[in-house]
Amino acid sequence: xxxxxxxxxxxxxxxxxxxxxxxxxxxxxxxxxxxxxxxxxxxxxxxxxxxxxxxxxxxxxxxxxxxxxxxxxxxxxxxxxxxxxxxxxxxxxxxxxxxxxxxxxxxxxxxxxxxxxxxxxxxxxxxxxxxxxxxxxxxxxxxxxxxxxxxxxxxxxxxxxxxxxxxxxxxxxxxxxxxxxxxxxxxxxxxxxxxxxxxxxxxxxxxxxxxxxxxxxxxxxxxxxxxxxxxxxxxxxxxxxxxxxxxxxxxxxxxxxxxxxxxxxxxxxxxxxxxxxxxxxxxxxxxxxxxxxxxxxxxxxxxxxxxxxxxxxxxxxxxxxxxxxxxxxxxxxxxxxxxxxxxxxxxxxxxxxxxxxxxxxxxxxxxxxxxxxxxxxxxxxxxxxxxxxxxxxxxxxxxxxxxxxxxxxxxxxxxxxxxxxxxxxxxxxxx
Ligand SMILES: Cc1cc2nc3c(=O)[nH]c(=O)nc-3n(C[C@H](O)[C@H](O)[C@H](O)COP(=O)(O)OP(=O)(O)OC[C@H]3O[C@@H](n4cnc5c(N)ncnc54)[C@H](O)[C@@H]3O)c2cc1C
Numbered sequence: 001x002x003x004x005x006x007x008x009x010x011x012x013x014x015x016x017x018x019x020x021x022x023x024x025x026x027x028x029x030x031x032x033x034x035x036x037x038x039x040x041x042x043x044x045x046x047x048x049x050x051x052x053x054x055x056x057x058x059x060x061x062x063x064x065x066x067x068x069x070x071x072x073x074x075x076x077x078x079x080x081x082x083x084x085x086x087x088x089x090x091x092x093x094x095x096x097x098x099x100x101x102x103x104x105x106x107x108x109x110x111x112x113x114x115x116x117x118x119x120x121x122x123x124x125x126x127x128x129x130x131x132x133x134x135x136x137x138x139x140x141x142x143x144x145x146x147x148x149x150x151x152x153x154x155x156x157x158x159x160x161x162x163x164x165x166x167x168x169x170x171x172x173x174x175x176x177x178x179x180x181x182x183x184x185x186x187x188x189x190x191x192x193x194x195x196x197x198x199x200x201x202x203x204x205x206x207x208x209x210x211x212x213x214x215x216x217x218x219x220x221x222x223x224x225x226x227x228x229x230x231x232x233x234x235x236x237x238x239x240x241x242x243x244x245x246x247x248x249x250x251x252x253x254x255x256x257x258x259x260x261x262x263x264x265x266x267x268x269x270x271x272x273x274x275x276x277x278x279x280x281x282x283x284x285x286x287x288x289x290x291x292x293x294x295x296x297x298x299x300x301x302x303x304x305x306x307x308x309x310x311x312x313x314x315x316x317x318x319x320x321x322x323x324x325x326x327x328x329x330x331x332x333x334x335x336x337x338x339x340x341x342x343x344x345x346x347x348x349x350x351x352x353x354x355x356x357x358x359x360x361x362x363x364x365x366x367x368x369x370x371x372x373x374x375x376x377x378x379x380x381x382x383x384x385x386x387x388x389x390x391x392x393x394x395x396x397x398x399x400x401x402x403x404x405x406x407x408x409x410x411x412x413x414x415x416x417x418x419x420x421x422x423x424x425x426x427x428x429x430x431x
Pocket of ligand 1: 210222
C-alpha cells in the first residue's frame with residue numbers, strides 16, 4: 001500500500017520552486033507544471049516553426065469557400081487573396097469561423113452543466129517581486145471563483161462568474177474588492193465564454209483546435225492540455241491524400257472523450273460544493289445537471305473510494321484526483337458515505353503516528369532542498385551562471401540559500417503491507 005504526502009502546498013506557500021537547480025526537468029517524483037506567458041509563448045512558437053520552414057502569414061480570413069463535397073477548398077484573405085486548401089486547422093477562437101460558421105457543425109452547449117459563462121481579467125504587479133509563489137490560487141467568490149497566476153514579471157488574475165447571478169458591474173465590484181490595493185486604478189477586461197464543444201472537432205477537411213473546438217471553464221486550466229493532445233492525436237491520425245473516415249472518426253471519438261473527462265471533473269467540484277452563502281453556490285450544487293457517468297460514479301463512491309477502473313478515460317484526472325476532491329471536501333464527514341464507513345476498520349494509532357512522523361521528516365527534507373522559486377525562474381531564464389562543477393555556489397547569488405544535497409526519495413517505513421492488511425495483522429483506515 002502506497003501513501004503519498006504531497007509537498008506542493010508547502011512549496012507554494014514558501015515560494016519555493018518544484019525542482020532543484022541543475023536537475024533535469026520533470027524528473028522529480030512529484031509532478032509539476034509551468035505557468036506560461038501566453039503572448040511570449042506564441043512568439044516562441046512562431047520562431048520555432050518559421051525556422052523549420054513554416055510560412056507565417058498574418059492576415060484576416062474574410063470568407064471560406066467549400067467545394068461540392070462540402071470540403072473547404074479556398075480561404076479568401078484580406079490582403080493575401082485566395083488560398084488553396086488541402087487541410088485547414090480552425091484556430092479562430094470562440095468565433096469558430098470555419099468549423100462552425102462555414103461548415104455548420106453544431107455546438108454542444110454545456111450551460112446546463114456549468115454555470116459560469118463570463119470572465120474578467122487583469123494583470124497586476126507582484127506585491128514583492130522576490131517572493132513569487134509557485135502555484136495557482138483559485139479562490140471562491142460570491143458567483144464563481146478567481147485565479148491568481150504568478151509569472152516572473154507580473155501576476156495574472158481573473159474572475160470567472162455566472163451572468164445569471166451577477167451583472168458585469170456587480171462582478172467587477174466583487175473582483176476589485178478581492179484584489180484590494182493591487183487593483184487600484186485598473187479596469188478589468190470582460191471576456192464572454194462559450195462553454196461546450198463542437199459535436200465533432202474534425203469535420204470534412206477542417207480540424208478545430210483550441211477555443212474553436214470547445215472550451216470548458218478554466219477551473220483546472222485544461223485548455224492548453226487539450227490543445228496539446230489535439231495536436232499529438234492529429235499527428236497520429238494525419239491523413240495522406242484522402243481523409244479516411246476511420247481516421248477522422250477515431251480522432252473525434254478520442255477528443256470527445258477528452259472533453260467528457262474534463263467536464264466530469266469540473267462538474268464534481270460544483271456538485272460537492274457546500275457553500276450556502278449565495279444562491280449561486282446553491283444553484284451550482286442543486287440546479288445544474290451532471291453527466292450520467294459522474295452521477296453513477298458518485299452513487300458508487302458512497303460505498304467505496306474511487307478506484308482505477310471507475311474512470312474510463314483519464315489523461316489528466318484519474319481516480320486519485322477524484323479521491324483527493326472527495327476527501328478534501330470532507331464529504332464522508334457529512335453523511336455522504338455511510339456505505340464507506342461500514343466497510344472501514346480503524347487504523348491502529350501507533351502505525352499512523354509512526355507514518356506521519358516519518359513522512360513529515362521526509363517532507364521537511366524535500367522542502368529544504370528546493371531553491372526559492374525566483375532563483376529557479378532566473379536559472380530557467382538563463383540569468384544565473386551555469387551550475388559550477390566545483391564549489392562556486394557563492395558566485396551564483398541566489399535570492400535565498402542554495403539547496404543542499406539531493407535528498408533520498410521519501411520512503412515510508414513501517415507501513416503495513418498489503419498482506420498484513422489482508423490477513424488482519426495490521427489495519428489501515430484512510431480517513
Ligand atoms: C477566462 C479564460 C481563462 C483561461 N485560462 C486558461 C488556463 O488557465 N489554462 C489554459 O490552458 N487555458 C486557459 N484558457 C484557454 C486559453 O486562453 C486558450 O486555450 C488559448 O488562448 C488558445 O486559444 P485559441 O488559440 O483557440 O483562441 P484565441 O486565443 O481566442 O485566438 C484566436 C485567434 O484567431 C484570430 N482570428 C479570429 N478570426 C479570425 C479571422 N477571420 N482571420 C484571422 N484570424 C482570426 C483572433 O484574432 C485570435 O488571434 C483560458 C481561456 C479563458 C477565456
